Amino acid sequence: MPFDLSSALAAREAAGLKRQRICLDSGQGRQIRVADRSYLNFSGNDYLGAAGRPELVQAWQAGLALWGAGSGASPLVTGYSLPHARLEAQLCDWLGVEAALLFSTGFAANQAVIKALLGKDHLQWQDRLNHASLQEAGAASPARMKRFAHNDMTQLRQLLEPKRGLIISEGVFSMDGDQAPLAELVALSQASGNWLMIDDAHGLGVLGAAGRGSLAQQGVAAGQVQILMGTFGKALGCAGAFVAGSRDLVDYLANFAREYVYSTHLPPAQAEAISAAIAWVQQADGAREQLQAHIALFRQGAARLGLTLGDSQTAIQPLLVGESEQALALAQRLRQRGLWVTAIRPPTVPAGQARLRLTLTAAHRREDIVHLLAALEEGWHGR
Numbered sequence: 255m256p257f258d259l260s261s262a263l264a265a266r267e268a269a270g271l272k273r274q275r276i277c278l279d280s281g282q283g284r285q286i287r288v289a290d291r292s293y294l295n296f297s298g299n300d301y302l303g304a305a306g307r308p309e310l311v312q313a314w315q316a317g318l319a320l321w322g323a324g325s326g327a328s329p330l331v332t333g334y335s336l337p338h339a340r341l342e343a344q345l346c347d348w349l350g351v352e353a354a355l356l357f358s359t360g361f362a363a364n365q366a367v368i369k370a371l372l373g374k375d376h377l378q379w380q381d382r383l384n385h386a387s388l389q390e391a392g393a394a395s396p397a398r399m400k401r402f403a404h405n406d407m408t409q410l411r412q413l414l415e416p417k418r419g420l421i422i423s424e425g426v427f428s429m430d431g432d433q434a435p436l437a438e439l440v441a442l443s444q445a446s447g448n449w450l451m452i453d454d455a456h457g458l459g460v461l462g463a464a465g466r467g468s469l470a471q472q473g474v475a476a477g478q479v480q481i482l483m484g485t486f487g488k489a490l491g492c493a494g495a496f497v498a499g500s501r502d503l504v505d506y507l508a509n510f511a512r513e514y515v516y517s518t519h520l521p522p523a524q525a526e527a528i529s530a531a532i533a534w535v536q537q538a539d540g541a542r543e544q545l546q547a548h549i550a551l552f553r554q555g556a557a558r559l560g561l562t563l564g565d566s567q568t569a570i571q572p573l574l575v576g577e578s579e580q581a582l583a584l585a586q587r588l589r590q591r592g593l594w595v596t597a598i599r600p601p602t603v604p605a606g607q608a609r610l611r612l613t614l615t616a617a618h619r620r621e622d623i624v625h626l627l628a629a630l631e632e633g634w635h636g637r
């Protein structure tokens with residue numbers, strides 16, 4: 255046999271790292287149902303509670319009636335239609351970018367950018383905690399990857415070489431919830447003559463005026479970042495992604511990015527739903543305020559309990575536990591109390607840094623946060 259799958263799986267199992275998919279029998283929301291039991295959901299990325307909103311569902315339904323189920327082809331063939339063009343224009347207006355290009359997933363968008371742009375004579379500088387999709391793409395590209403310690407601008411400055419390539423960071427880090435120092439990244443990219451790419455999967459919709467994301471929140475103009483990537487599967491409650499930047503960047507990717515050229519375009523009805531999601535998110539200040547209030551309440555409560563949280567002011571609140579088994583056991587105890595939380599283990603995070611990745615959303619109620627804190631207090635001391 256050329257592939258020994260069972261021993262790879264057995265080794266993972268023995269290390270306490272085997273993954274199991276959980277099948278929900280409900281949609282996304284404040285509560286989810288699993289195996290006939292209801293849980294308060296502290297695991298999803300639907301930070302504003304957008305996924306279940308009637309505006310989005312109705313826009314998707316109306317889009318289906320008008321445009322059919324699928325896009326029928328890749329975007330350079332006949333898969334690009336008015337809903338896609340309108341969504342791209344809407345992204346430009348919302349984010350103040352010159353042009354935008356749609357992808358079916360954020361994973362594909364990151365692969366597309368990094369693999370289409372970087373050649374063997376380029377360099378790339380990536381934050382060590384960058385998402386797997388960025389690091390995978392970087393490893394697959396012929397350009398040498400220089401990884402800098404998380405948010406360590408001093409080390410990045412030392413590693414930079416003038417005019418050699420691309421600095422890549424997230425706006426909000428997906429497992430830690432902390433934020434990149436964007437103004438410093440911009441300054442380093444300008445001083446060194448390198449481009450800057452920001453993946454704002456977890457900032458878009460949640461942070462900044464009108465939910466414009468991490469750049470707006472940190473006072474960085476969109477034009478100072480050559481490549482902005484965002485996803486529609488998190489705060490926007492749908493699925494899909496975009497890459498935004500100059501008109502040349504978008505034209506280049508539409509010509510050279512294989513993930514774009516050789517893949518069926520996302521359904522036009524989905525583009526209609528995403529457009530409705532953006533329209534809703536732009537004016538969802540109430541939801542953003544609600545979320546911030548939950549974050550503040552949770553962090554104050556956790557500090558009182560002496561729990562070790564990461565340094566995060568965002569919806570992603572990591573509770574650092576240490577070993578995988580302990581994180582799993584704590585998640586299990588919370589489940590028994592009706593709370594759904596996810597233990598994040600290596601290789602997703604470094605060894606010894608297993609954690610509960612708790613996510614708060616605007617759909618939660620104040621009493622849910624109080625309930626979470628009480629359950630954590632009990633669960634933690636039962637360790």
Ligand SMILES: *Cc1c(COP(=O)(O)O)cnc(C)c1O
Nearest residue numbers: 359360361385387428455485487
């Ligand atoms: C989720 C995520 C992606 C991938 O986006 P999908 O649309 O889920 O494929 C990329 N980057 C970051 C930082 C993410 O959190």
